[in-house]
Amino acid sequence: MSVENPMPTSNETTETRQLILFLAEGEPNSIAARRNLENLLASAYDCQVQVQYVDVLEEYEFALEHRVLVTPTLLMIDPLPRVMIVGTLKDTETVITALRLRRSED
Amino acid sequence: MASPPADQSPHPHAGYPPKVATGIAGLDDILLGGLPKGRTSLVRGGPGAGKTILALEFIYRGALEGEPGIFVTFEERADILRQNAWALGWDLEPLEQQGLLTIIQPDMPVRFVESGSFDIGGLLAILDGHVEKLAAKRIAVDAADVLLRLFRSYAQREEQLFALHYWLWEQSQTALLTLKSGHEEQASNDRLEYLADCVMHLDNRVAGQIATRRLRVIKYRGSGFLSNEFPCVITTGGIALMPITRSQLGRRIKGKVPTGIAKLDSLLEGGYLRSSCVLVGGSTGAGKTTIASQFALAACKRSERVLYVDFEESVDSLTSSMKSVGLDLQSAVDAGQLKVIATMPESAGVEEHLWYLFQAIDQFAPDHLVVDSISACNRMGSEEAAFDFLVRLLTHCRSTGTTCIYLNQTTPESASNSISGVGISSLVDALIVLEQDWPADEHRRRLLIIKSRGCRHSHAYHQFQITDHGIEIAETESRGSAQQEAGP
Structure with missing residues (x-):
């Protein structure tokens, strides 16, 4: 699958990405999501990523x-607009x- | 030795399977006690069928009884629900503050990216948390189909329904799920019908321009239920269903009740039969309202109670027109002996009219009921609707021992004693016809008793006048007999 490189807007390049990964502890889908996210973040990007x-x-109230x-649900709460990935x-x-x-290497 | 579980239900079938009374008027009768305890029940229906209110009432009535419950709404907003509940006379907020009721309104994610498989774990965690917090015993999930839309494939939807059902079962929750009926959701809905222990269908049909909601129980695992379709009404108190068993034949009080007109009493061997139904027919101005009012006033003077249902005119117009013939209905109203309900037949469907009247009869406990007039009941939608209304009202009155005076307005064209306009003349116990004509300058009125069960009544025409003190029947019989004078 070919994915075009997104054109980063100037103010986003240096910002920190703030992510929340919602998991049901012990559930297979959640375990997989955590592992996939950690693998993904092993690469270097042009900004800081906090999870x-x-x-x-x-x-549950949160x-x-x-x-x-x-x-599992991954939320990017900052910068806006919010992104939800399930x-x-x-x-x-x-x-x-x-x-x-x-990616920084690109 | 363990004592059997406390059984608050008056139903003989209660006990097994264990049931939870919903508290919804009539529904527990239909379900022979209530919903299956610790199991999942399903309500399916189209838009406007009353699913949300039914589900909310289940939670609300539970909370009132001290059984904490959770209402999960996927469609209606929580604040709108509180408002709607308020309009039905339910105040949810104190119950929420006391931790007896919680409304969870999970906002559906509007836009999201999908990557790999997922499940309703988030929702179940949210429910889990609230169940623990409230020690909830009841859960209603309203518009569960909306949640399922998050999942693309049929297999996924089915899997998630299983997950929800399993979770509810594991939590021993008495659950009520509502689902919309619609072709798109049909497949997964069908699946849930197999899973659920009790399945009900609600619909909202329009017949003769009047909408009627109906409920039908499709299945109830391990239990009997009343399988007919039951009309239901959303009243100011919530949902109310009317199982036909409500209209069982009950006690009948024997004896005669004076008509309020001495001469008429003698023609009827003492008066109308108590707890019977008397039909009085005649064209406009023939004196139907007067004869009924005179009966009502006489009853009020004996400290009996009369409920006067007026489909023709307002309370003021009734009292003032009767005042002009010397009948002071207003003082009887003021004394609390007479209650007049003036309502437009077209203002509601049969079920709603019946519900309000049954309620009025139960609360006011009248000895006698007047309906002025039954011909106006056609405006409830259709002739069938009117017939249905009158028969069920009559049946209810018989069960409570209430005398019914039905006034029927005939048209001048119709033969005087062809009174079966709405087809109920065969069901009534007595039939009286009032006729009038205007030979020369005279307004001539006469009265004929066509039938009066169980009594040797007069078979002759009797002249009468409406004076400033009501109806006065002449002592002598009119010359012609009924047969000779029958219409042209």
Whole structure:
């Protein structure tokens, strides 16, 4: 699958991406999503990426607040616009595109 | 030895399977006690069928009884629900503050990117948290089909329904799910009908321009249920269903009740039969309202109660026109002996009219009921609707021992005693016809008793006048007999 490199807007290049991964601890989909996200973030990008892991079973009100009805859900809360990605995050390129990230090597 | 579980339900079938009374008027009768305890039930229906209110009432009534419940809404906003509930006379907020009721409004994610498989784990976690917080026993999930739209394939939807159903079962929640009926959702809905222990269908049909909601129980695992379609009404108190068992034949009080007109009493061997139904027919101005009012006033003077249902005119117009013939209905109203309900037949469907009247009869407990006039009931939608209304009202009155006076307005064209306009003359116990004509300058009125069950009544025409103190029947019989004088 060919994915076009997103054109980063000037103010996004130096910003930090703030992500929250909502997981149902112990569920296979959630385990896969965490592993896929960690693999994805092993590469270098043109900005800082911060990830917060939230177990919905512990923090259900936080999940409700963020409209997280399905797990796993990855949210980018900053910079706006917010991005919601649901699923195991298995398509690395789809996720990178959705998060408006650019690999440093490219 | 363990004592059997406390059974608050008056139903003989309650006990197995264990049931939870919904508290919804009539529904527990239909379900022979209530919904299956700790199991999932399903309500399916089209838009406007009343699914949301039914589900909310289940949670609300539970909370009132001290059983905490959760209402999950995927369609209606929580604040709108509170407003709608308020309009039905339910105040949810105190219950929410006491931790007896929680409304969860999960906002559906509007736009999202999909990558790999996912499940409703987030929702179940949210539900889990709230169930624990409230120690909830009841859960209603309204418009569960909206949640399923997050999933593209049929297989995924089905899998998630299983997950939800399994979770509810594991939590021993008495659950009520609502789903829209529609071709798109049909497949997964069908699947849920197999899973659920109890399935009900609600619909909202229009017949003769009047909408009627109906409920039907499709299945109830391990339990009997009343399988007919039951009309239901959304009233100011919530949903109300009317199982026909409500109109069982009940006690009948024997004896005669004075008509309020001494001469008429003698013609009827003492008066109308108590707890019976008397049909009085006649054209406009023939004296139907007067004869009924005179009966009502006489009853009020004996400290009996009369409910006067007026489909023809307003309360003021009724009291003032009767005042002009010397009948002071207003003081009887003021004394609380007489209650007049003036309503337009077309203002509601049969079910709603019946519901309000049954409620009025139950609350006011009248000894006698007047309906002025039954011919106006056609405006409830159709002749069938009117017939249905009158028969069920009559049946209800018989069960409560209430005397019914039905006034029927005939048209001048119709033969005087062809009174079966709405087809109920065979069901009534007594039939009286009032006729009038205008030979020369005279307004001539006469009265004929066509039938009066169980009594040797007069078979002759009797002249009468409407004076400033009501109806006065002449002592002597009119010359012609009924047969000779029958219409042209």
